[in-house]
Amino acid sequence: MSFTFAGCKKNENGANGGDVIKLGEYACLTGLTASFGTASHNGAILAIDAANAEGGVLGKKIKLITEDDQSKPGEAATIVRKLISRDQVSALIGEIASSRSLEAAPIAQQNKVPMVSPGSTNPNVTKIGDYIFRVCFIDEFQGAVMAKFCLNSLHKTKVAILKDVRQDYSVGFAQYFKDYFTKNGGTIITEQSYSSGDQDFKGQLTSIKAINPEAIFVPGYYNEVGLIARQARELGITVPLLGGDGWDSPTLTQIGGPAMDGNFFSNHFSTDDQAPVVQDFVKRYTDRFHREPDAMAALGYDAARVLIDAINRAGGVDHEKIRDALAATKNFEGVTGSITINKERNAEKPAKVLTIKDGKFHFYESVSP
């Protein structure tokens, strides 16, 4: 083992001296949440390859060093230390899951390496320190958006919640939805739950049906939501289902079929948005990966682009300068909307509520709480 020990001191000047700019990415390419990690990773690759094709940044090519954390707790902390101390990356991209970002962020902060999370929506992530950023909105915001939409646009005040207790995203999103909803005159008549990987939700849905809610809030991920919608319709539940960005994937309507029609979810972007930056992204993503991009892919793409833009403005790979440039990001034209990084280092952008009709997502309205 001594060779590893000797090897670690070798590349002292690493990234700064070379002719490439190294970015580190930790993502879940295998394991339970691999489908989200892979999408976000693909998005990041697309952004970096595009930048390199245009000559790179500051005359240097960008090299993305990706490590797989297997969706396993404990791995992210190891990987980020490796990326920082071995690969001497200039900045970090990751993770989709908040729990793993929360593991890695203190290390990035301690080493003063800027980190941009594509999809961690837990408010605590960026509270770790001033080197931690994100390009998505937070649970609190999205929860309030959907609660407001439900109350003001749909005029539904009696709602049932069906959340995934194994996903921190789902639990947090449900909590903030409930907070806003009950504070503004709504009532949550029941809270049911399931665990990711479950396939049968009829027990929960039968209980929900018995108390006649006006809508059901399902803050889960698309693989389960598709099944939930089907089983709800089978049991004769006709009220709309509401959800968030975890729903966004072309697979959702393939699984749910007609059962998905008439439901609503909040999202970062919509593929029928005619803005050139969105259309260009959708086309290139589909060409390269032979599938339509989902929200995670769009966020991975934006995370990498915001970071590249910041490095460009920083004029070098000095960690502190990149940090300052990231913090100064303003009206950046992202696929997921115009991104402005606020004081809490979160992306400020309006959420879009989409509805589903004939298996397609359609833009319904923009909501800001």
Added chain:
Amino acid sequence: MNQFLQQLINGLSLGSIYALIALGYTMVYGVLRFINFAHGDVYMVGAFSGYYLGGWLMRAFGMHSSITLGMLVLVGSMVICAAAGLLIERLAYRPLRNSPRLTVLITAIGVSLFLEYSGQVFFGPDPKPFPAIIPNKEFLIAGLTINSNQLIVLVVTALLLVGLSFIVLKTKMGMAMRALSFNPTACSLMGINNNVIISFTFGLGSALAAAAGILASLNYPVINPLMGLLPGIKAFVAAVLGGIGNIPGAALGGLILGVAETLIVGYGAKIHVPPSYRDAVAFVLLIAILLFKPSGLLGKGQVEKV
């Protein structure tokens, strides 16, 4: 009352899927006395073979969802998985025939991880919609909902239960299987080729896993490389609950588990058990039953030989 009956139907339909997977588990255990950890992953392979086979039949021959297509896919996947099971047994388990059981268990864990992760690499990690190879029809009887796929699962489980019992109890092969599970050495002294019996058991067990995979995917039409993980554990629990190695026990254990889980979700709140404790309740039930009947509901207590 209506709600309770609906919950009962939900529970039985969920339980019959557990039962179906548990049957394969218990078959292999009954003969070899070892937990085939990779069973849940063979179930996944079965679902994926169905996905590709069904898609191919629909594209290449323009077949539409029908009972014929369903049967073709079911049989095809069972054959593919039986072959896979034989291959796994030959390569990974047979060389360890005389090793401690725990060694084989670790190898089985290795096989399980191998199937899961190579599945993620080759099939891709994202969930895939399973094609509707058999048309689904919903029935509404007195306010209760049940669909044809749920009925198919129940019927197939019942048929397999009878079929397996027949094989094990009435055929020569079955007699050899029982002999082997009783005493492998004496069995081979009686002129039985143990390897053939074990291969047969494995092939049969894997075919059962494939059948479960296809039928489950009809009911829950989304598949992914890790789909076998949770049902695998649940089915294992069901098999132990019923008395592992006992075929009717596996079916009974599966049904009990399914009904218990559904009832906790439906009525747990009334006895101050929040529905989020559902996964724990299954295990509490299991432990409670094992404490009173350590060899499972239908299992025979083993007499210690001195």
Added chain:
Amino acid sequence: MLDRSKIALIGAVIASFLVSQFIGLDPYFSIVVINIGINIILAVSLNLVNGYTGQFSLGHAGFMAVGAYVSAAITTFGSTKWFQWFGAANTLNTGAFFVVALLAGGLAAALAGLLVGVPSLRLRGDYLAIATLGFGEIIRVILQNTETMGGSRGFSVSSIYTNIFWTYSLAAITVYVVLNLVNSAYGRGFLTVRDDEIAAEAIGVNTTKYKVIAFVLAAFFAGIAGGLYAHFIGYLTPEGFSFMKSIEIIVMVILGGMGNTAGVIVAAILLTILPEVLRPVQQYRMVIYSLLLIILMLTRPQGIFGGIKRPAFLSRKKAASA
């Protein structure tokens, strides 16, 4: 009088102290080294149940979780009180605080071990395995529903105390306790339970007592390992203690050769380093890892060191190198 094993123990503690104080390790390297140490504690303690006593526990990650959460709760919620009582934080009282938290975590896990040990008296083999798996999963579900500890959203541990000194001193103590126990006249009882339970009872060995002791002691050390893990990774989620974690530890025990502490230590080292070495192949990493696992079991079915009879003094030496 100091015997050789005590000298080895003290040597290991001093060595780990010197390494942590005077050798500046690369952060990535040191995280791997600490991971190895924690895995050694987990595997060696599980070996007491699965290897020496011949019981089959699938719930080790559950005990680790209890230790991790209890000790993390103490250092996070109790730090203000502690430093009020014992003065401003310095190396000494911080260390003492950490030891108290670890011990509390270990004791809580031991209590959980007692709860599992009692039903284990009635269950054998696969039934015991599934019951312990159940206990592990029950603990995970309870944690998922414990809002004060963050539930599924996870819990941020306020202080990172774990370093090479703590990890390896505790690993050395674990190895020392387990080896001395099973090599003592009293500890031979564990082996008799494994080798032939009926014969053991016939010659007057209280098998029940040995099983419970094995469970409680193994759970205690798993709890300690959990505490170390919590104050090293800094963020706890119930998902980290699912039964896959138990499986990882069992693989170390069996690959090392059941009831062979030296082998188990080597297996813990190997199986912690292997995934790191395989990093460059990315997604194929676990595919190759699982293949290697199968091949290792096929070529060394008794475990890496299983079946090799060692002279007694060698086991002492291994304790030192840990």
